[in-house]
Amino acid sequence: MRTVVFDLDGTLADTSGDLIAAANACFRDMGAGDLLDAATDAGIALRGGKRMLTEGLTRLGRMDAAVVEQYYPMLLEAYGDAIAEHTVFYPGALDAVGELSARGYGVGICTNKPEALAEQLLQALGARAAFGALVGADTLPVRKPDPAPLMETARRLGGDPARTVLIGDSDTDRNTARAAGVPSVLVTFGPSGEDMAALEPEALLHDFADLPDLVQALIGRNS
Template sequence: MQGWTIVFDLDGTLVDTAPDLAEATNHVLSTLGLDRVSELEIRPFVGHGALAMIDGAVKAHGRKLSERELHDLFEVFIVYYTAHLADYSVPYPHVIAALDGLKAEGATLAVCTNKMELQARAVLEAMKLDHYFSAVTGRDSLGAYKPDPLHLTGTIARAGGAPQTSIMVGDSETDIKTAKAARVPIVAVSFGYSVDPVASFGPDAIIDDYRQLPGALEKFFGTAVST
Protein backbone atom coordinates (compact mmCIF):
# COMPACT_ATOMS: atom_id res chain seq x y z
CA MET A 1 0.00 0.00 0.00
CA GLN A 2 3.01 2.26 -0.05
CA GLY A 3 2.24 5.15 -2.38
CA TRP A 4 -1.54 4.81 -2.10
CA THR A 5 -3.83 7.50 -0.70
CA ILE A 6 -7.08 6.58 1.05
CA VAL A 7 -9.51 9.51 1.33
CA PHE A 8 -12.35 9.29 3.84
CA ASP A 9 -15.54 11.26 4.15
CA LEU A 10 -16.12 12.27 7.78
CA ASP A 11 -19.80 12.46 8.84
CA GLY A 12 -21.47 9.08 8.53
CA THR A 13 -18.24 7.43 7.42
CA LEU A 14 -15.56 7.81 10.09
CA VAL A 15 -17.66 9.35 12.85
CA ASP A 16 -21.34 9.21 13.77
CA THR A 17 -21.83 12.96 14.14
CA ALA A 18 -25.58 13.09 13.52
CA PRO A 19 -26.57 13.47 17.21
CA ASP A 20 -24.52 16.65 17.63
CA LEU A 21 -25.50 18.02 14.23
CA ALA A 22 -29.15 17.47 15.10
CA GLU A 23 -28.71 19.31 18.40
CA ALA A 24 -27.09 22.26 16.61
CA THR A 25 -29.88 22.33 14.02
CA ASN A 26 -32.51 22.22 16.74
CA HIS A 27 -30.78 25.10 18.49
CA VAL A 28 -31.20 27.10 15.28
CA LEU A 29 -34.88 26.13 15.13
CA SER A 30 -35.37 27.28 18.72
CA THR A 31 -34.17 30.77 17.77
CA LEU A 32 -37.01 30.84 15.23
CA GLY A 33 -39.57 29.57 17.70
CA LEU A 34 -39.91 26.30 15.83
CA ASP A 35 -40.26 22.80 17.31
CA ARG A 36 -37.42 20.32 17.31
CA VAL A 37 -36.92 17.84 14.49
CA SER A 38 -35.67 14.31 15.02
CA GLU A 39 -32.17 13.10 14.27
CA LEU A 40 -33.65 10.85 11.57
CA GLU A 41 -35.02 13.92 9.79
CA ILE A 42 -31.57 15.54 9.84
CA ARG A 43 -29.58 12.56 8.56
CA PRO A 44 -30.48 12.87 4.85
CA PHE A 45 -28.97 16.37 4.78
CA VAL A 46 -25.76 15.69 6.71
CA GLY A 47 -23.62 14.97 3.65
CA HIS A 48 -24.61 18.28 2.08
CA GLY A 49 -23.41 20.49 4.93
CA ALA A 50 -24.93 22.73 7.60
CA LEU A 51 -26.77 25.03 5.20
CA ALA A 52 -28.69 22.06 3.79
CA MET A 53 -29.50 20.78 7.29
CA ILE A 54 -30.87 24.14 8.38
CA ASP A 55 -32.81 24.64 5.17
CA GLY A 56 -34.26 21.12 5.32
CA ALA A 57 -35.28 21.43 8.96
CA VAL A 58 -37.00 24.78 8.39
CA LYS A 59 -38.79 23.50 5.29
CA ALA A 60 -40.06 20.58 7.37
CA HIS A 61 -42.01 23.24 9.29
CA GLY A 62 -43.41 24.66 6.06
CA ARG A 63 -41.19 27.74 6.06
CA LYS A 64 -38.80 29.02 3.44
CA LEU A 65 -35.74 31.14 4.20
CA SER A 66 -34.16 33.86 2.11
CA GLU A 67 -30.49 33.47 1.23
CA ARG A 68 -29.62 36.14 3.79
CA GLU A 69 -31.69 34.50 6.55
CA LEU A 70 -30.11 31.13 5.80
CA HIS A 71 -26.58 32.47 6.06
CA ASP A 72 -27.39 34.38 9.26
CA LEU A 73 -28.69 31.15 10.78
CA PHE A 74 -25.61 29.34 9.54
CA GLU A 75 -23.55 31.61 11.80
CA VAL A 76 -25.81 30.71 14.73
CA PHE A 77 -25.35 27.04 13.89
CA ILE A 78 -21.56 27.29 13.70
CA VAL A 79 -21.23 29.06 17.05
CA TYR A 80 -23.37 26.44 18.81
CA TYR A 81 -21.89 23.45 17.00
CA THR A 82 -18.31 24.57 17.62
CA ALA A 83 -19.03 24.51 21.35
CA HIS A 84 -20.84 21.13 21.24
CA LEU A 85 -19.35 19.18 18.35
CA ALA A 86 -18.27 16.19 20.41
CA ASP A 87 -20.98 15.91 23.06
CA TYR A 88 -22.49 12.76 21.54
CA SER A 89 -20.42 11.97 18.42
CA VAL A 90 -18.36 8.76 18.34
CA PRO A 91 -16.13 6.98 15.80
CA TYR A 92 -17.80 4.01 14.16
CA PRO A 93 -16.83 0.57 15.48
CA HIS A 94 -13.38 -0.69 14.43
CA VAL A 95 -12.43 2.61 12.73
CA ILE A 96 -9.28 3.01 14.81
CA ALA A 97 -8.09 -0.52 14.11
CA ALA A 98 -8.68 0.02 10.39
CA LEU A 99 -6.76 3.30 10.35
CA ASP A 100 -3.91 1.73 12.33
CA GLY A 101 -3.75 -1.11 9.82
CA LEU A 102 -3.71 1.19 6.79
CA LYS A 103 -0.97 3.36 8.27
CA ALA A 104 1.08 0.30 9.18
CA GLU A 105 0.85 -0.84 5.55
CA GLY A 106 2.23 2.50 4.36
CA ALA A 107 -0.93 4.18 3.08
CA THR A 108 -1.39 7.95 3.24
CA LEU A 109 -4.75 8.94 4.73
CA ALA A 110 -6.86 12.06 4.16
CA VAL A 111 -10.32 13.46 4.89
CA CYS A 112 -12.58 15.15 2.32
CA THR A 113 -15.78 16.48 3.90
CA ASN A 114 -18.50 19.02 3.19
CA LYS A 115 -18.13 20.18 6.79
CA MET A 116 -16.26 23.44 7.29
CA GLU A 117 -12.56 22.63 7.65
CA LEU A 118 -12.16 24.04 11.16
CA GLN A 119 -15.11 22.01 12.42
CA ALA A 120 -13.82 18.88 10.69
CA ARG A 121 -10.42 19.26 12.30
CA ALA A 122 -12.02 19.91 15.67
CA VAL A 123 -14.13 16.74 15.42
CA LEU A 124 -11.11 14.66 14.44
CA GLU A 125 -9.12 16.10 17.33
CA ALA A 126 -11.94 15.47 19.80
CA MET A 127 -12.17 11.86 18.57
CA LYS A 128 -8.36 11.54 18.81
CA LEU A 129 -8.22 10.72 15.09
CA ASP A 130 -6.45 13.82 13.78
CA HIS A 131 -2.93 12.35 13.81
CA TYR A 132 -3.86 9.74 11.19
CA PHE A 133 -4.46 12.22 8.36
CA SER A 134 -1.97 13.98 6.10
CA ALA A 135 -4.66 16.30 4.70
CA VAL A 136 -8.10 17.45 5.85
CA THR A 137 -10.27 19.58 3.57
CA GLY A 138 -13.76 20.97 4.04
CA ARG A 139 -16.28 22.76 1.84
CA ASP A 140 -14.37 26.03 2.37
CA SER A 141 -10.86 24.71 1.72
CA LEU A 142 -10.45 24.54 -2.04
CA GLY A 143 -13.07 26.75 -3.67
CA ALA A 144 -15.08 23.65 -4.61
CA TYR A 145 -16.88 21.02 -2.60
CA LYS A 146 -18.42 17.60 -3.17
CA PRO A 147 -19.86 16.50 -5.57
CA ASP A 148 -17.37 18.68 -7.49
CA PRO A 149 -14.47 16.30 -8.22
CA LEU A 150 -12.00 19.12 -7.63
CA HIS A 151 -12.66 18.77 -3.91
CA LEU A 152 -11.48 15.17 -3.98
CA THR A 153 -8.57 15.64 -6.38
CA GLY A 154 -7.48 18.71 -4.43
CA THR A 155 -7.53 16.72 -1.19
CA ILE A 156 -5.45 13.99 -2.80
CA ALA A 157 -2.95 16.58 -4.02
CA ARG A 158 -2.66 18.12 -0.56
CA ALA A 159 -1.90 14.67 0.82
CA GLY A 160 0.85 14.27 -1.76
CA GLY A 161 -0.96 11.61 -3.76
CA ALA A 162 -2.37 11.11 -7.26
CA PRO A 163 -5.90 10.10 -8.33
CA GLN A 164 -4.68 6.96 -10.10
CA THR A 165 -3.29 5.62 -6.81
CA SER A 166 -6.13 6.78 -4.57
CA ILE A 167 -9.38 5.33 -3.20
CA MET A 168 -12.26 7.09 -1.50
CA VAL A 169 -14.37 5.74 1.37
CA GLY A 170 -17.77 7.38 1.87
CA ASP A 171 -21.38 6.85 2.84
CA SER A 172 -23.51 8.84 0.41
CA GLU A 173 -24.62 9.43 -3.15
CA THR A 174 -22.62 12.66 -3.01
CA ASP A 175 -19.42 10.78 -2.15
CA ILE A 176 -20.03 8.24 -4.89
CA LYS A 177 -20.76 10.91 -7.50
CA THR A 178 -17.63 12.79 -6.47
CA ALA A 179 -15.39 9.75 -6.74
CA LYS A 180 -16.82 8.69 -10.08
CA ALA A 181 -16.36 12.19 -11.50
CA ALA A 182 -12.76 12.17 -10.30
CA ARG A 183 -12.25 8.64 -11.68
CA VAL A 184 -11.27 7.39 -8.24
CA PRO A 185 -12.61 4.03 -6.97
CA ILE A 186 -14.97 4.27 -4.02
CA VAL A 187 -15.78 1.93 -1.16
CA ALA A 188 -19.17 2.78 0.37
CA VAL A 189 -20.11 2.06 3.97
CA SER A 190 -23.66 0.80 4.43
CA PHE A 191 -24.14 2.25 7.92
CA GLY A 192 -23.93 5.98 7.15
CA TYR A 193 -26.56 8.61 6.46
CA SER A 194 -27.78 7.67 2.98
CA VAL A 195 -31.56 7.46 2.78
CA ASP A 196 -31.42 5.00 -0.12
CA PRO A 197 -29.21 1.89 -0.05
CA VAL A 198 -25.71 2.88 -1.15
CA ALA A 199 -25.73 -0.06 -3.57
CA SER A 200 -28.25 1.86 -5.71
CA PHE A 201 -25.58 4.46 -6.51
CA GLY A 202 -23.08 1.98 -7.92
CA PRO A 203 -20.01 2.14 -5.67
CA ASP A 204 -17.07 -0.11 -6.50
CA ALA A 205 -17.39 -1.98 -3.20
CA ILE A 206 -19.57 -1.89 -0.07
CA ILE A 207 -18.67 -2.70 3.53
CA ASP A 208 -20.96 -3.21 6.51
CA ASP A 209 -18.18 -3.01 9.09
CA TYR A 210 -14.66 -1.58 9.11
CA ARG A 211 -13.27 -5.05 9.65
CA GLN A 212 -14.28 -5.66 6.01
CA LEU A 213 -12.29 -2.72 4.66
CA PRO A 214 -9.01 -4.63 4.06
CA GLY A 215 -10.83 -7.21 1.95
CA ALA A 216 -12.62 -4.50 -0.02
CA LEU A 217 -9.32 -2.79 -0.78
CA GLU A 218 -7.64 -5.94 -2.06
CA LYS A 219 -9.31 -5.65 -5.47
CA PHE A 220 -7.71 -2.25 -5.96
CA PHE A 221 -4.26 -2.98 -4.55
CA GLY A 222 -3.97 -6.50 -5.84
CA THR A 223 -2.40 -7.64 -2.58
CA ALA A 224 -3.75 -8.51 0.85
CA VAL A 225 -4.01 -5.69 3.34
CA SER A 226 -3.64 -6.49 7.01
CA THR A 227 -5.29 -4.70 9.93
Protein backbone atom coordinates (compact mmCIF):
# COMPACT_ATOMS: atom_id res chain seq x y z
CA MET A 1 0.00 0.00 0.00
CA ARG A 2 1.09 3.54 -0.73
CA THR A 3 0.73 5.88 2.21
CA VAL A 4 0.34 9.59 2.88
CA VAL A 5 1.64 10.77 6.25
CA PHE A 6 0.77 14.19 7.65
CA ASP A 7 2.38 16.36 10.23
CA LEU A 8 -0.32 17.76 12.56
CA ASP A 9 0.43 21.22 13.96
CA GLY A 10 0.67 23.83 11.22
CA THR A 11 -0.06 21.29 8.48
CA LEU A 12 -3.50 19.79 9.10
CA ALA A 13 -4.61 22.21 11.80
CA ASP A 14 -3.81 25.62 13.21
CA THR A 15 -3.18 24.78 16.85
CA SER A 16 -1.32 27.99 17.66
CA GLY A 17 -4.05 29.71 19.67
CA ASP A 18 -4.35 26.93 22.23
CA LEU A 19 -0.59 26.43 22.41
CA ILE A 20 0.00 30.12 23.08
CA ALA A 21 -2.69 30.14 25.77
CA ALA A 22 -0.88 27.29 27.54
CA ALA A 23 2.48 29.05 27.32
CA ASN A 24 1.00 32.28 28.64
CA ALA A 25 -0.39 30.37 31.63
CA CYS A 26 3.20 29.46 32.46
CA PHE A 27 4.41 33.03 32.05
CA ARG A 28 1.64 34.29 34.33
CA ASP A 29 2.74 31.76 36.92
CA MET A 30 6.21 33.30 36.68
CA GLY A 31 4.67 36.69 37.38
CA ALA A 32 5.44 37.93 33.87
CA GLY A 33 1.97 38.17 32.34
CA ASP A 34 1.12 37.11 28.78
CA LEU A 35 4.30 37.26 26.71
CA LEU A 36 3.09 35.68 23.46
CA ASP A 37 0.40 37.02 21.14
CA ALA A 38 -1.75 34.71 19.04
CA ALA A 39 -1.85 37.27 16.25
CA THR A 40 1.91 37.56 15.81
CA ASP A 41 3.51 34.51 17.40
CA ALA A 42 1.75 31.63 15.67
CA GLY A 43 4.95 30.58 13.93
CA ILE A 44 6.74 30.27 17.27
CA ALA A 45 3.86 28.29 18.77
CA LEU A 46 3.92 25.75 15.98
CA ARG A 47 7.58 24.99 16.79
CA GLY A 48 6.50 23.47 20.09
CA GLY A 49 6.16 24.08 23.79
CA LYS A 50 9.83 24.42 24.66
CA ARG A 51 10.31 26.85 21.80
CA MET A 52 7.53 29.06 23.19
CA LEU A 53 8.98 29.00 26.69
CA THR A 54 12.42 29.82 25.33
CA GLU A 55 11.06 32.76 23.35
CA GLY A 56 9.14 34.20 26.28
CA LEU A 57 12.06 33.93 28.68
CA THR A 58 14.36 35.47 26.08
CA ARG A 59 12.02 38.44 25.74
CA LEU A 60 12.18 38.84 29.49
CA GLY A 61 15.95 38.68 29.44
CA ARG A 62 15.71 35.67 31.76
CA MET A 63 16.42 32.75 29.44
CA ASP A 64 17.35 29.71 31.53
CA ALA A 65 17.20 26.18 30.14
CA ALA A 66 16.42 24.83 33.60
CA VAL A 67 13.32 27.05 33.81
CA VAL A 68 12.19 25.82 30.40
CA GLU A 69 12.43 22.23 31.64
CA GLN A 70 10.72 23.14 34.91
CA TYR A 71 7.71 24.70 33.22
CA TYR A 72 7.35 22.33 30.28
CA PRO A 73 5.18 19.81 32.23
CA MET A 74 2.95 22.68 33.40
CA LEU A 75 2.59 23.85 29.80
CA LEU A 76 1.55 20.37 28.68
CA GLU A 77 -0.99 20.15 31.50
CA ALA A 78 -2.46 23.56 30.69
CA TYR A 79 -2.61 22.65 27.02
CA GLY A 80 -4.36 19.37 27.73
CA ASP A 81 -6.94 21.15 29.88
CA ALA A 82 -8.01 23.38 26.94
CA ILE A 83 -6.73 21.64 23.84
CA ALA A 84 -9.39 22.54 21.31
CA GLU A 85 -10.73 25.96 22.29
CA HIS A 86 -9.26 27.75 19.27
CA THR A 87 -7.83 24.96 17.10
CA VAL A 88 -9.31 24.48 13.63
CA PHE A 89 -8.42 22.34 10.64
CA TYR A 90 -7.14 24.27 7.66
CA PRO A 91 -9.79 24.66 4.92
CA GLY A 92 -10.22 21.49 2.92
CA ALA A 93 -7.86 19.39 5.07
CA LEU A 94 -10.33 16.71 6.06
CA ASP A 95 -11.86 16.64 2.58
CA ALA A 96 -8.41 15.90 1.15
CA VAL A 97 -7.82 13.20 3.75
CA GLY A 98 -11.14 11.60 2.85
CA GLU A 99 -10.38 11.71 -0.87
CA LEU A 100 -6.96 10.13 -0.36
CA SER A 101 -8.55 7.32 1.65
CA ALA A 102 -11.18 6.86 -1.06
CA ARG A 103 -8.42 6.48 -3.64
CA GLY A 104 -6.92 3.67 -1.60
CA TYR A 105 -4.03 5.36 0.14
CA GLY A 106 -3.27 4.67 3.78
CA VAL A 107 -3.44 7.97 5.66
CA GLY A 108 -1.73 8.65 8.98
CA ILE A 109 -0.14 11.29 11.20
CA CYS A 110 3.47 11.61 12.34
CA THR A 111 3.84 14.51 14.78
CA ASN A 112 6.30 15.86 17.32
CA LYS A 113 3.37 16.50 19.66
CA PRO A 114 3.27 13.94 22.50
CA GLU A 115 1.15 11.01 21.34
CA ALA A 116 -1.46 11.25 24.11
CA LEU A 117 -2.06 14.94 23.38
CA ALA A 118 -2.32 14.30 19.65
CA GLU A 119 -4.87 11.55 20.33
CA GLN A 120 -6.79 13.85 22.67
CA LEU A 121 -6.85 16.66 20.13
CA LEU A 122 -8.06 14.50 17.25
CA GLN A 123 -10.75 12.98 19.46
CA ALA A 124 -11.85 16.46 20.59
CA LEU A 125 -12.08 17.57 16.95
CA GLY A 126 -14.01 14.43 16.00
CA ALA A 127 -11.40 13.42 13.43
CA ARG A 128 -9.48 10.48 14.91
CA ALA A 129 -11.26 7.91 12.74
CA ALA A 130 -10.03 9.62 9.57
CA PHE A 131 -6.45 8.47 10.24
CA GLY A 132 -5.31 4.87 10.24
CA ALA A 133 -2.21 5.47 12.36
CA LEU A 134 -0.76 8.07 14.69
CA VAL A 135 2.86 8.30 15.83
CA GLY A 136 3.81 11.05 18.26
CA ALA A 137 6.99 12.52 19.69
CA ASP A 138 7.22 9.88 22.43
CA THR A 139 5.87 6.84 20.58
CA LEU A 140 9.43 5.76 19.72
CA PRO A 141 12.73 6.60 21.44
CA VAL A 142 13.42 9.12 18.64
CA ARG A 143 11.36 11.84 16.98
CA LYS A 144 11.41 13.77 13.70
CA PRO A 145 13.70 14.62 11.92
CA ASP A 146 14.86 11.06 12.59
CA PRO A 147 13.13 9.05 9.85
CA ALA A 148 12.09 6.20 12.14
CA PRO A 149 8.73 7.72 13.25
CA LEU A 150 7.75 8.37 9.62
CA MET A 151 8.68 4.83 8.61
CA GLU A 152 6.81 3.41 11.60
CA THR A 153 3.69 5.37 10.65
CA ALA A 154 3.79 3.88 7.17
CA ARG A 155 4.23 0.39 8.60
CA ARG A 156 1.28 0.82 10.97
CA LEU A 157 -0.81 1.77 7.96
CA GLY A 158 0.15 -1.51 6.32
CA GLY A 159 2.30 0.26 3.80
CA ASP A 160 5.81 0.15 2.44
CA PRO A 161 7.84 3.00 4.02
CA ALA A 162 9.56 3.52 0.67
CA ARG A 163 6.21 4.25 -1.00
CA THR A 164 5.04 7.14 1.13
CA VAL A 165 4.96 10.92 1.02
CA LEU A 166 5.20 13.29 3.99
CA ILE A 167 3.01 16.40 4.13
CA GLY A 168 4.47 19.01 6.47
CA ASP A 169 5.19 22.65 7.20
CA SER A 170 8.78 22.94 8.38
CA ASP A 171 12.43 22.16 7.89
CA THR A 172 11.91 19.32 10.37
CA ASP A 173 9.45 17.66 8.01
CA ARG A 174 11.65 18.32 4.99
CA ASN A 175 14.65 16.78 6.73
CA THR A 176 12.62 13.80 7.94
CA ALA A 177 11.50 12.98 4.41
CA ARG A 178 15.00 13.48 3.04
CA ALA A 179 16.45 11.13 5.66
CA ALA A 180 13.83 8.53 4.77
CA GLY A 181 14.45 8.93 1.06
CA VAL A 182 10.82 9.82 0.27
CA PRO A 183 9.12 12.91 -1.20
CA SER A 184 7.90 15.78 0.93
CA VAL A 185 5.13 18.28 0.27
CA LEU A 186 5.26 21.49 2.31
CA VAL A 187 2.18 23.64 2.85
CA THR A 188 2.37 27.36 2.18
CA PHE A 189 -0.71 28.53 4.11
CA GLY A 190 0.79 28.32 7.61
CA PRO A 191 2.65 31.11 9.44
CA SER A 192 5.97 30.13 7.83
CA GLY A 193 4.54 29.46 4.38
CA GLU A 194 6.69 32.01 2.58
CA ASP A 195 9.81 30.17 3.74
CA MET A 196 8.85 26.75 2.41
CA ALA A 197 10.11 27.16 -1.16
CA ALA A 198 13.66 27.69 0.09
CA LEU A 199 13.60 24.20 1.61
CA GLU A 200 13.23 22.73 -1.88
CA PRO A 201 10.61 20.05 -1.21
CA GLU A 202 9.38 17.89 -4.05
CA ALA A 203 6.21 20.00 -4.08
CA LEU A 204 4.53 22.96 -2.43
CA LEU A 205 0.84 22.84 -1.46
CA HIS A 206 -1.21 26.04 -1.64
CA ASP A 207 -4.68 24.47 -1.40
CA PHE A 208 -5.73 21.12 0.06
CA ALA A 209 -8.02 20.58 -2.92
CA ASP A 210 -4.89 19.98 -5.00
CA LEU A 211 -3.38 17.38 -2.70
CA PRO A 212 -4.88 14.09 -3.98
CA ASP A 213 -3.70 14.69 -7.55
CA LEU A 214 -0.34 15.94 -6.28
CA VAL A 215 0.16 12.77 -4.26
CA GLN A 216 -0.75 10.67 -7.27
CA ALA A 217 1.85 12.49 -9.34
CA LEU A 218 4.53 11.90 -6.70
CA ILE A 219 3.95 8.28 -5.69
CA GLY A 220 1.31 7.01 -8.12
CA ARG A 221 -2.03 5.35 -7.51
CA ASN A 222 -2.36 2.72 -4.83
CA SER A 223 -2.65 -0.20 -7.21
